Amino acid sequence: MKISVAELRQLVGERQSFRFAGPAAALFGEGEPLWVDDPIAVEGEVVNNGRVLAVSGTIRAKATLVCNRCLAEYAQDVIVPFAEDYQKASDLQATDAGGDQAYYQGEEIDITDLVRETLLLAEPLKALCSEECKGFCAKCGANLNVADCNCPRETIDPRLAGLQKLLNKE
Ligand SMILES: [Zn+2]
Ligand SMILES: [Zn+2]
Incomplete structure (x- = not known):
């Protein structure tokens, strides 16, 4: 050029x-x-x-x-x-x-x-095909954009994880 x-x-x-x-x-x-x-x-x-x-x-x-x-x-x-x-x-x-x-x-x-x-x-440091990309299931590895799997969904937000534990105890 x-x-x-x-x-x-x-x-x-x-x-x-x-x-x-x-x-x-x-x-x-x-x-x-x-x-x-x-x-x-x-x-x-x-x-x-x-x-x-x-x-x-x-x-x-x-x-x-x-x-x-x-x-x-x-x-x-x-x-x-x-x-x-x-x-x-x-x-x-x-x-x-x-x-x-x-x-x-x-x-x-x-x-x-x-x-x-x-x-x-x-070059973007974090590449996402879309903001809503669901990625892979942490349990079974299925691509959640293609199809939902039947794994139970647990609380995703880590800030709520502690609260979830507390609730489970009671
Ligand atoms: Zn993606
Ligand atoms: Zn799964």
């Missing part, structure tokens, strides 16, 4: 929009299994603000996730914003900004890493 900035970088205040779309495999190459078969669209603009070229935009993707409760695969739409300031690599010694500064070389900015990292950070 390379943006040519040959013209843009000549003029402070200049803006330029960009757009990339395609299957994740084509945009990233191999090794991104979560996104690999799904289309990704990246849109945004670069602004030459003098000191840096400021890139910002939005990624639209579809992730293939595995539900934490029922282990079913499901697709989820992901829309994530991103922004990064790029400095020309040859200015590196002069400024020595270090830290988070990103650099571009020659006449183009390659945002592949930026998009990949943004998507990795957007």
